[in-house]
Amino acid sequence: xxxxxxxxxxxxEVPSPALLVYPDRVEENIRRMIRTAGSVERLRPHMKxxxxxEVIRMQMDQGIRKFKCATIAEAEMAAVxxxxxxxxxxxxxxxxxxxxxxxxxxxPTTKFSALVDDEGTIRRLSAAAVEAGVTLDLFLDLDxxxxxxxxxxxxxxxxxxxxxxxxPGLRAAGLHAYDGxxxxxxxxxxxxxxDEAFGAVEAMRQQLVNAGLTVPTVVAGGTPTFPxxxxxxxxxxxxxxxxxxxLGYSTLLPDMDFLPAVLLLTRVIxxxxxxxxCLDLGHKAVASEGPHPRVALFDLPEVRATGHSExxxxxxxxxxGEFPVGACFYGIPWHICPTVALHQEAVVIRNGRAExxxxxxxxxxAITI
Numbered sequence: 138x139x140x141x142x143x144x145x146x147x148x149x150e151v152p153s154p155a156l157l158v159y160p161d162r163v164e165e166n167i168r169r170m171i172r173t174a175g176s177v178e179r180l181r182p183h184m185k186x187x188x189x190x191e192v193i194r195m196q197m198d199q200g201i202r203k204f205k206c207a208t209i210a211e212a213e214m215a216a217v218x219x220x221x222x223x224x225x226x227x228x229x230x231x232x233x234x235x236x237x238x239x240x241x242x243x244x245p246t247t248k249f250s251a252l253v254d255d256e257g258t259i260r261r262l263s264a265a266a267v268e269a270g271v272t273l274d275l276f277l278d279l280d281x282x283x284x285x286x287x288x289x290x291x292x293x294x295x296x297x298x299x300x301x302x303x304x305p306g307l308r309a310a311g312l313h314a315y316d317g318x319x320x321x322x323x324x325x326x327x328x329x330x331x332d333e334a335f336g337a338v339e340a341m342r343q344q345l346v347n348a349g350l351t352v353p354t355v356v357a358g359g360t361p362t363f364p365x366x367x368x369x370x371x372x373x374x375x376x377x378x379x380x381x382x383x384l385g386y387s388t389l390l391p392d393m394d395f396l397p398a399v400l401l402l403t404r405v406i407x408x409x410x411x412x413x414x415c416l417d418l419g420h421k422a423v424a425s426e427g428p429h430p431r432v433a434l435f436d437l438p439e440v441r442a443t444g445h446s447e448x449x450x451x452x453x454x455x456x457x458g459e460f461p462v463g464a465c466f467y468g469i470p471w472h473i474c475p476t477v478a479l480h481q482e483a484v485v486i487r488n489g490r491a492e493x494x495x496x497x498x499x500x501x502x503a504i505t506i
Contacts, residue, residue, distance in 0.1 A: 162398035183377030188499030250274035266306030311354035383473035
């Protein structure tokens, strides 16, 4: 009988709950990302999923040079890895303005950029850059339908782009548009929605160019629309989840062929009833922002969650009698990105064995800056 790919032969040495990383599968997912994009130049993967320096280096080993992040800490982590180009896809406000300036000063070999959608912020960044004697690259963040951040394409957005291009200490780096609201399971429907949303972005880019303004780059999309934007020759694609994959996207996006590369190890810690198991997989170990199933156990697929709290996951199953207290399960989380952020370290599985630990550096709100 073939041993499942996820089995850890020395699992008795791994405390649970644990985040398990399978580097060979991560490397294969990176290859598939590059193949989908068509070239490494088309990729600007989002590191908010992995938060691991080792994964940044794995991507760089395959030729990826541009990255996207959500926090100053993630940006610093990438710079420490000598990443050449890092986009902070989050408008810097409050003390983060000065922190961005510090990043630029401390890591001169990394080109940093950031998103903006507000006139006051743009002016503050200009003043801070002039005072520090640096130049900041800024992308105008466009709202293409998600209504989370950004400004709708149009006259006001054009004025803001002109402002970026004209103020001292700033350089207009291009446009950014995240369409995370587009998650149709059917690829044809997803592509149609993506094309419609991107139409206004492309129209604005053309208007800016016709007006004599430079639009060096357009960064668009996330994982669900990655294969759609990959068809556009002049767009940088920003998939994130695809590097690890998860239950949510494998269910919602059956057309995408990425591999589960990060799992959770959990154990039975109690059997409070005839058909009940309690696992050590509480809110602090698996992302819990959505309804169950928040994790799927490979060797126990048919269960019903009856309770979930900080350190416990209670399950109902007619097979409870088969598993003693201490029994191990491997599970794939519904949402891997916030799950990774819950763990201080990841256990690295090579050739079926737990070999080392990687610190989840990017989960911190601050590293040194």
